[in-house]
Amino acid sequence: MTQRAFLDDFRLLFESQLSFLSPLLSGLKRIKCARVVPNCMGRMTPLYTRIIKKSFHRRFMMAKMTKIPVVGQAMEFAFFEDDDIIILPKEQVVKESLKKSSTIAVNIEAQPENIVLPSQVVEHFVRKSRYVYIMNKCMCRDSNHCSNYPSDLGCIFLGRGVLKIPKGMGRLVDAEEAIEHLRKCREAGLVHLIGRDKIDAVWLGTGAKENLLSICSCCECCCLWKMVPDLNSSINATINRMPGVTMTIDRERCRGCQACIKKGVCYVHAIAMKEGKATIDANLCKGCGRCVQFCKEKAFELKIEDSNFLRRTIDRIEPLVDVVSE
Secondary structure: OOHHHHHHHHHHHHHHHHHHHHHHHOOHHHHHHOOOOOOHHHOOHHHHHHHHHHHHHHHHHHHHHHHOOOHHHHHHHHHOOOOEEEEOOOHHHHHHHHHOOHHHHHHHHOOOOOOOOOHHHHHHHHHHOOOEEEEOOOHHHHHOOOOOOOOOOOOEEEOHHHHHOOOOOEEEOOHHHHHHHHHHHHHOOOEEEEEEOHHHHHHHOOOOHHHOEEEEEEOOOOOHHHHHHHOOHHHHOOEEEOOOEEEEEOOOOOOOOOHHHHOOOOOOOOEEEEOOEEEEOOOOOOOOOHHHHHOOOOOEEEEEOOOOHHHHHHHHHOOOOOOOOO
């Protein structure tokens, strides 16, 4: 890409940012009362989609801007306000963890809804939602030209906000089709995340963030949230491990081969070497469990420390978005 093309691209992106932030920047002393320019009924979505695709590879640069005083505060208000997103660990990793703890497994099976695996969290909300919408493509993989995972396994959105998504970007489906779609995502090796994600409400023009619940199926190579290490601490804190899930490393099993780091297994770069052994940064780790499946020495372990971990996850997400109302 030429320098001129880069500058033109960045100017377009920056002007788009200003279209969101101008009301905020004009009244910084009253930042809590500012209002972001709305994407009414998705009219701006085609433009935002083009900008996202053109600038996706520079998302890390944009993330670093959140650490700049005032600018970061404005960006947080515009795109991340009151977000709460939970990363669900890989099914097989959780199954193996539960096998090692019969006490927790028994307690989970005794729950009224018989919730056993993380996938049943997303299925719970899919079945409960009045409106279920599947996107034709994953914006991240499509923008990043992913060659490792299928781009046609798009996000699922729940709640009445989906009625404002512009035509041609996806379709309304019933619960069973959505659940089958999620199964295909897991079979492809993707990891689910679920929660309120204001960025989706902004670029899709779905109105209030309380009307849209996002269910994404993410890969380690293209996920938007690879930028977590570059975000400021308050935005970083909105992307979380599943309640009750912890990650540990058995230092005796770790041979210090660094394969997990060289292969980029951890998409948020939570793994580092210390004294010749792998370590996990608990502040960065989101508990997806990819490292557990990757390590041939079985040095990584995902632990379930709360028998109500699935119920706690549902209870945390439940009040974020109204998925029942018309």
